[in-house]
Amino acid sequence: MPTVPILMPQLGESIAEATIIRLGVAVGDAVRTDQEIIEVETNKAVMGVTTLCDGIVSEIRALEGESYSVGTVLGLLEVTEEEIARTGVDTLESLESKRNVNVPTQKGEANLHFALDDDAYEEAPPVVPSVKGLPVPTGVMxxxxxxxxxxxxxxxMxxxxxxxxxVAGTGNGGRVTVEDLERFLDYLEDWPSSTASPMRLAVADAMRRSWTRPLATVGLPVLLDRVLDHRRAQNPKPGLTLYLLRAFALALTEQPATAGYLIGEKIVHPRSFDIGVAVQVDDGVVVPTVRKVDQLRLSDLIATYDDLVDRARRRRLTEADTRGGIATVTNFGTFGLTSGTPIPLPNETLILGIGAGVKKPVWSNQVEAFLPATQADLFLTFDHRVVDGGGAGFLLNRVAELLQHPEAL
Incomplete structure (x- = not known):
């Protein structure tokens, strides 16, 4: 009988590989068209690999816990000629004739002791102590x-x-050598360790790329009593983050340049005010995007916002759900934190954060006395190449001002 491959599908525009977390079939099982047979995890969500036709599983080549790139043959199906004619699927033979496919092999241990000859490089000058107790290399290397x-x-590796x-370097000018790295790895050999999840690696990569820019953070306190009073009168009740999301979007419509993104000598301005919201999930954070935040009233956004947050926590977001945001809002006050310096995503210039609300005595000019009030701190982190402190401060003050009029949101 003809053989049809089960391929790792393209699960999103920016997703190149996925990790197998569950094999739902075994050799000899009969499967139907569009049946989910393998569960995989990308850096954004848990998704399913489905079959393209009816058939019998003749081989499973993938292993649970391993990652495979898009197009990899994960298994094989035995399929009738009639089924191929009905669905038009490619057999393994026809697919291989069209292009090269990836065939997974058992992963071997990393080679920790390979040898390469050092290429010529410019030797850095020896370390010279410029300040007593603080040796500083004097060269540029x-x-x-x-x-x-x-x-x-x-x-x-x-x-x-x-x-x-x-790793402490012993080479010229404090350079880390291969031998230094090997000694460090040997030193860590007996330490407890665990494999980083795809989500953790994705967050690490995003933050590493974000930190290549000059980021700065400004903050100010904001009174939340009016927001909390307004929220209590609503049914359904919008979350505090949604109020912040809406105020942020309205403030950005007045200052769209602050959400621009620097590309070479151009600042690309937003064409729509779609804003992401950071959602904590197991071992990481995902950021679904809420669309048209500047155009829709608070009450119109509740259902969409709640659905996105729910699917984010269940790792059921699609690629479209996380694409195209111009900024992000994060409410780390839900963890009891009162201050923080959030980091924007690599493709965004801004991230707005809010800490936990705290009851404090606040001076009232009306009664000329201190009155109890709920106050939280707002923090705006920005790419200093695009936004200066003055512009960031004006934007943050406008967000705080809008929050004092929740009925207008």
Missing amino acids: GAHYISPRMRARMDD GLREADISA
């Missing part, structure tokens, strides 16, 4: 220089420069 041999070793920041 120093500890930041990575030799070709070291770069090859890092590439072999999938390491980045940030990963070796804890």
